[in-house]
Amino acid sequence: MERRSRHWLRGLRTLEFGMGAILTATTVALVLLARTLYPDGGEAMDLGARLMPPFQDWSHPLGTDSLGRDLLARIINGGRISLTVGFVSVVGGVVLGTLLGLIAGYYRGFWDMILMRFADVQLALPFILLAITFTAILGADLWNLIAFMIISQWVQYARVMRGQVLSLRDREFIQSARAFGLRDARILFDHILPNGFGPVLILMTLNVANNILLESSLTFLGLGVDPTIPSWGGMLADARTYLQSAWWVGVFPGVAIMITVLGLNLLGDGLRDYLDPTLKV
Numbered sequence: 001m002e003r004r005s006r007h008w009l010r011g012l013r014t015l016e017f018g019m020g021a022i023l024t025a026t027t028v029a030l031v032l033l034a035r036t037l038y039p040d041g042g043e044a045m046d047l048g049a050r051l052m053p054p055f056q057d058w059s060h061p062l063g064t065d066s067l068g069r070d071l072l073a074r075i076i077n078g079g080r081i082s083l084t085v086g087f088v089s090v091v092g093g094v095v096l097g098t099l100l101g102l103i104a105g106y107y108r109g110f111w112d113m114i115l116m117r118f119a120d121v122q123l124a125l126p127f128i129l130l131a132i133t134f135t136a137i138l139g140a141d142l143w144n145l146i147a148f149m150i151i152s153q154w155v156q157y158a159r160v161m162r163g164q165v166l167s168l169r170d171r172e173f174i175q176s177a178r179a180f181g182l183r184d185a186r187i188l189f190d191h192i193l194p195n196g197f198g199p200v201l202i203l204m205t206l207n208v209a210n211n212i213l214l215e216s217s218l219t220f221l222g223l224g225v226d227p228t229i230p231s232w233g234g235m236l237a238d239a240r241t242y243l244q245s246a247w248w249v250g251v252f253p254g255v256a257i258m259i260t261v262l263g264l265n266l267l268g269d270g271l272r273d274y275l276d277p278t279l280k281v
Contacts, residue, residue, distance in 0.1 A: 017270025023263025031079040042073030042230055051246045063248045065238070071248065074230050075256050081142065081231040082260070086212040089149035094204050096150060097157025098197075102188050104158065105165025116162070119155040127152065135223045145224050149211055156207070157200055164196030205268035209261040216257055232257050 035041070046068035054063040054071075062071040104112040130152055138144045168174060169192065177187050212232075218224035219233025232253045239250030 014270075016266045020263050020266025020268075020270055023259055024267050027079065027260045027263060028083065030076050031083050034076045034080055038070070038073040038077060040073070042069055042075075042077045044073075045069055051242065051249070053246075054248045054252070062252050063246075065235075065249050066242060066246075071252055074235060075232070075253055078230040078232050078235055078253065079256060079260070081225055081229060082212050082215055082233070082257070085142070085146055085149070085215040085225075086208040089146045089153070089211050090204050090208050092146065092150035093153040093207070094157050094200060097154035098161045098193070098200060100154065101158035101161025102165055102193065105162035106169055106184065106188055106192070112162075115158065119158060122152070122155055131218055131223050140222065140224060140226055142225050142229065145215065145218065149214065153207065153211075156203060160199050160203055161196060164199060165192055168192050168196055202268055202272045205264060205271055209264035209268070212257065212261060212264075 030037075046064070048068065049057070049060065049064050050066055050068040052060055052064040052068075055061065056063075060070050060072070062075070065071055065074065100115050104115040131148065134144070134148045134151075138147075174187060174191060177191055182190075215224055215231065216233030216236060219231055220237045222237070224233055225231045235253040236250055239246075239253070242249045
């Protein structure tokens with residue numbers, strides 16, 4: 001009975017990971033093919049077909065918005081912005097946070113105190129206040145938004161990596177590396193980083209989904225991407241006026257966000273189960 005239960009749980013986790021991989025791969029493929037599928041970027045207007053309901057004309061399968069633009073085309077092209085923000089900001093945060101976490105955990109002392117106290121101060125600041133200040137100084141722009149997310153989120157990766165380094169720095173294989181006279185940089189990047197990167201990888205996968213939601217939320221509030229650039233958050237902001245009369249203008253971009261975030265979360269859960277031996281059944 002116990003063996004059957006373990007087999008069932010393992011199959012369920014494999015199914016979750018497979019579903020996450022399929023949803024994520026489909027979303028990424030559609031976004032990469034956006035310019036091939038819709039060369040106009042979803043900006044072609046047809047005022048005679050404005051606010052057309054979905055599934056009535058297969059030239060506009062999901063309907064049109066208030067300017068007669070094809071909603072499906074705008075969702076696929078808008079995903080390019082949202083996924084760019086999600087992936088690039090996470091990669092930047094991982095690189096910066098992992099590097100600082102390695103330094104703080106390995107050298108400890110002065111560097112550990114300075115970096116971690118700075119991290120504590122940053123965590124104490126309200127996220128929305130930082131977003132408003134950053135946008136007021138630099139303006140609403142795609143790369144400004146990505147830079148803001150990197151600066152505001154490196155702390156998570158630094159703290160996780162620091163904890164991993166502290167648990168590894170006195171292990172036998174690290175002491176052997178020191179005894180052989182290996183340089184600190186080689187010990188950090190050849191021995192500690194590969195053995196401690198698993199939790200960072202899991203956090204990285206989950207944070208891509210989180211950053212897509214953040215981009216949508218900040219753009220909805222006017223603190224994210226330039227309104228002239230199609231993005232899922234911008235589409236939701238534009239749809240506020242028409243939610244009662246044209247529900248599809250806001251619902252379908254929201255569904256696109258939900259599917260993308262669900263796929264990434266399932267993918268992250270699968271990686272966590274695979275990399276964490278304590279969760280294996």
